Amino acid sequence: MTKQVALVTGASRGIGRAIAERLVEDGFFVVGTATSDNGADSISAYLGENGKGLKLDVANPESIAEVVKTVSDEYGAPTVLVNNAGITRDNLLMRMKDDEWDEIINTNLTSVFRMSKAVLRGMMKAKTGRIINISSVVGATGNAGQANYAAAKAGMIGFAKSMAKEVGSRNITINTVAPGFIDTDMTKELGDDIKNSLLASIPLARLGEAREIAHAVSFLASEGAAYITGETIHVNGGMFMP
Amino acid sequence: MSNIEERVKKIVAEQLGVKEDIATDASFVDDLGADSLDTVELVMALEEEFECEIPDDEAEKITTVQQAIDYVEKNAQ
Secondary structure: OOOOEEEEOOOOOHHHHHHHHHHHHOOOEEEEEEOOHHHHHHHHHHHHHHEEEEEOOOOOHHHHHHHHHHHHHHOOOOOEEEEOOOOOOOOOHHHOOHHHHHHHHHHHHHHHHHHHHHHHHHHHHHOOEEEEEEOOOHHHHOOOOOHHHHHHHHHHHHHHHHHHHHHHHHOEEEEEEEEOOEOOHHHHOOOHHHHHHHHHOOOOOOOEOHHHHHHHHHHHHOHHHOOOOOOEEEEOOOOOOO | OOOHHHHHHHHHHHHHOOOOOOOOOOEOOOOOOOOHHHHHHHHHHHHHHOOOOOOHHHHOOOOEHHHHHHHHHHHOO
């Protein structure tokens, strides 16, 4: 039996890498993407024979079309898409430049629309598909200095709910995982005082691990989650309970 | 080798789950019970059968069997 193909964006490190590795354990052939050739090569290296790293700029429609075509031609149409790629451009709203706003919306939200649309054709034909968006607790709570990021992350949730209603009849589900404070390069950039005050608000009193996000993604991609769609799973140690 | 009309009708029948005995003036939505997503899938199936790409603005105008036949005759083989 040939393996099902899972496509994970932003897979060179952090949460994306943990997801890619976990989906390999689940038996998928995993295509991970990164913005640079170096990143793509490192993904190919850690995935070995179980996957492949490709260069992809999720903010570029041509790049998306090219990568989805390459994946479909060489490995088969993806039945799982994990929209994980994301960036931050934090700034107080009073100081936030238009390009800081646009860049975040384009890279973190518009990319989800474009990627999901690009893989949908194959999923409709296969009459099965799982799309999993990696949002953020900030999309539900808001965060000072992250109006752009929070807007994009909240937007993913509304997008997922709408798409879930559109394509549910074709056995395609779309769900969201909203990580809290996870120990990655992205959160290492935060200052100690911010980190400490955040920790005080987490009942489990520690940072989450990337792998703990990957477990939730693995579940949503599995047979066990077949009847779950349009849902958001918060994985945040209790720092926010909707 | 079946002609275009037969091939189009066969695909419509497969996609919409109706009998192949379809009137050429039948509307996908009004007569054959298609929903909007069905019509998108139908266009995808036509693209594959006739190895062509139907742009979105053209696809929107294909609402009956006859219009599908006309489009294929004009733009593909």
